[in-house]
Amino acid sequence: VVLAALHEALEPHGLMFPMHLGAEGSARIGGLIGTNAGGSLAFRYGMMQDLVLGLELVTPDGVVWDGLRAVQKDNAGYQLRKLFCGAEGTLGIVTRAGLRLYPTPKQQAGALLVLPDFAAAVSFGAFLRGEAGEFLTGLEFFCDLGLELALKHVPDLTYQLETRGDVYLLVELASGSPRVPLDGILNSALEWGMEQGLVLDGALATSGAHRAQFWRLREEQPEGQRLEGEQLKHDISVPPGAIARFIEAGARVCQDILPGVRINPFGHLGDGNIHYNLSPPEGRADFDGKAGRLAEALSALATEMGGSFAAEHGLGRAKIAMADRNRDAVERDLMARLKGALDPKGTMNPGVLVRPPL
Ligand SMILES: Cc1cc2nc3c(=O)[nH]c(=O)nc-3n(C[C@H](O)[C@H](O)[C@H](O)COP(=O)(O)OP(=O)(O)OC[C@H]3O[C@@H](n4cnc5c(N)ncnc54)[C@H](O)[C@@H]3O)c2cc1C
Known part of the structure; x- marks a missing residue:
């Protein structure tokens, strides 16, 4: 199932699967599980591993594991379903998945903000998380070079604010209740940001189409740079x-x-x-x-700095040496032992994620 097709199929039922990314027109559920995809809603709803409730899987020796449960709480041993999220096809083939769905929000609010620098973006982002709480569903950033490249290369892309800054923030709030004053929350945060000198300029989206225009500026960032x-x-x-x-x-x-x-x-x-x-x-x-x-x-x-060099796209073959250099040998060895235990003949995606034994 292609992610965009899942979104479309859920819409008439008032339900959503909270995973959005640039590749949603082509990425399939199996691939999203294989890479443990994150995307723009991950900070609110989690990565793929948090959204998969159960799996059916064919192991490398051809056995079918039916773990297609539909509960969040299931502590009957090792969290096998999570193990296969991000395994990049090295431990088995996912054939079915039970996914966690959410009600579609009844209202959304969005804004595009211009900020002087990254320090301001971090401070304003922290403030907004406190102010908007669980209603904050999108907090994306891009920089002025990215905006310039996207505007230069991507047809029909427009930037409608008068001010330019070093950094731009795309903010989105959503609620299942029509009574939450999302625009008010966003407006007062924006005013605070301007008073503090953290926000130089900003505009609230006036419609769904306007919000989509703001999102396009962020989504076309990879394309703008690719065409450069x-x-x-x-x-x-x-x-x-x-x-x-x-x-x-x-x-x-x-x-x-x-x-x-x-x-x-x-x-x-x-x-x-x-x-x-x-x-x-x-x-x-x-x-x-x-x-x-x-x-x-x-x-x-x-x-x-306590972070990762492979945040949401995985290791593949290209980043194995990097993983060996940056990660504790114990961690790498545990992964090699898992691979050896579940796929002793090394038939599943050999050379991906861990080195094949000599
Ligand atoms: C324009 C663009 C934007 C993107 N933005 C984001 C983003 O914001 N966040 C993010 O996290 N990722 C992002 N990605 C990466 C994206 O999540 C992955 O490319 C996508 O999930 C892969 O899906 P696919 O169906 O193309 O899988 P494939 O490329 O076919 O496979 C991906 C991996 O999963 C394994 N796999 C595939 N199917 C199965 C299966 N049935 N069982 C077990 N393993 C399987 C494959 O072996 C491979 O290792 C982006 C990619 C593009 C091209």
Whole structure:
């Protein structure tokens, strides 16, 4: 089942599956489970592992495990369903899944805000989480370079505010009750942000279509940078309060390695997930053979700050060496032993996530 088809099928029933990401027109439930996808609602509803209640699975030796239960609480031993979320197809093939659904919100409110810098974005984000509580469902960020590239390359994309800043926040509130004053909550937070000098400008969406226009500015970030030419993608996470520090330290590290490299961080402010993507310096088409050094330095920095170098896209084959370098040998060994126990012949996605035994 393709994610967008699931959304469509649920709509007439007043239900939703709270997983939204740029690939929803092609990503299937099996792939989302395999990568333990996160997306823009993860800080509110969790990642795929929090939304899967049960699984049916074919193990590498061809046995079917029917674990298709539909309860949140099930402590009858190891949490097998979670083990297969993020296993990247290395431990078995998911054939059916029971997913946790939510009622569709009765109302939503959204805003696009312009901020002077990342420190302001972190402070305002923390304030908003306190003010809007469980009604806050979206807290995404992008930077001015990302906006510029998206506006330059993506047709029909418009930016309607008069002010530009270093950082932009996309905020969304939702409620199952029509009586919660979402616009009022958002408005007063915005006023507070402006008084504090944390917000330079902002606009509240006046309709669903207007909200969708704001979201497009965030969603077209990867496309804008892709169309600019060569790029390096890094899928980092740090504790949300450390985002500004990571971005500042990351910029120093990157400029030391490749002066002039263009840095385009965007992502999910609510859970600290930064897509720290790079474009070559102006006038250059490539990274001067320094791609590996840049990736290593950024992953080491994320690790040092208590975060991850593989926040929501997984390891695949490309990040195995990085995992070996950045993670405790005990952790890597536990994973290799799990793989060996469940797939002793190494037939499932060999070479993904852990090295095949010599
Ligand atoms: C434009 C774009 C935006 C994205 N944005 C986000 C984002 O915001 N957040 C996020 O978390 N991710 C994001 N992603 C990554 C996305 O979540 C994954 O690419 C997607 O989930 C993979 O789904 P797929 O059906 O294409 O799976 P595939 O690419 O086919 O498979 C993905 C992995 O799952 C395994 N797998 C597939 N099916 C099964 C199965 N039935 N049983 C067991 N294992 C299986 C595969 O072996 C593979 O390791 C984005 C990707 C793109 C292209």
